[in-house]
Amino acid sequence: MSPAVFSHGDLRLYLLALLAESPQHGYGIIQALTDRTGGTYTPSAGTIYPRLAKLEEDGLVTKTVDGRTTIYAITDAGRAELAAREADLEGIEAGLTDSVRLIANEVRQNVQEAMRSLRADLAAAAREDRSGAPSTSYREASARADERIAGREELRRADALINAFRAQVRTDLRTHVARGETLPAKVVSDLETALDSAAHAVTRALAALRAH
Template identity: 75%
Template structure:
């Protein structure tokens, strides 16, 4: 289970700390939370705006409307609460850093596991091909067309495997994001590196199976 970034009630105080730095509109607050968690946490508008409304109701936040934009600012009462809870805020920031690391590690591990599985499948397929090749007679001019037919058939199977893998990873990524999960830059970087390693493994396997 993905660990929660904010414990119950902590987001409320953290919002006050963000507004103490500068007035913000709702999207700016969401973006600030995304930036400060390295992209591992992007709250929805349905999470942020009700909390801002509650803070306004408590007199800790005020808002002004500028055209179609609503700007939220911390009030003197909000600053007083923030000052009185400096210790709590320090604990929240420390816990936030730990939670972000856990989330990043969890997502990174899931991508790495998928890549390891792909590399294992490719290595097994290469071994099977080498074993089968040892049991076949050496190619002659008369058997060459059969080899080509077999290669084309295997190429179609390889294409199907690659497409199935691509579809599975795309589905997993899209489902993760659709459910509110965050896809960090470091995870995509790990994905790129793993795919590059898998491609090199395929190239190596093909080189070793050449006559």
């Protein structure tokens, strides 16, 4: 799964920014996104080409075919939209930096957790081998290992949801302020209340599971 780096609609604007630097073919755009996110985000062709087609339909980019290669270039209308949404782009780039840092940390933590789990499973198997434990013990250990793997997958999914939410809110807030608007304290207080409520709900749900 590609990490949740770009919030809804942000990738479209970022594609315009890439094409404003120089015309590109589809693979070059995908590679540029991979490079700029430190390899943490590599969009599929099914993600990029429909957005390029929509940009072309809107008159913001053009395409020319050179042999087997299709080159995309930004139009004057595309540059005008990019200039009009400069504040939005600044918010996207700030959020992108934060998201990439979070994803890199997540990947590093997942690798460390997987290594710890693997070492624990190997140690358990070695103890069983030395003690001559019955095969049922191995099956139980295997089942527990499967549960841990499934749990890590769900944890990654939860992390992705949290990161996507964080990126969206940060982008919205930064874009709002970058446009010269004020940010009322009530908005931040309401956000704090909502986050506290969500955190308490998760804590209660986990406590209920441990009680069973």
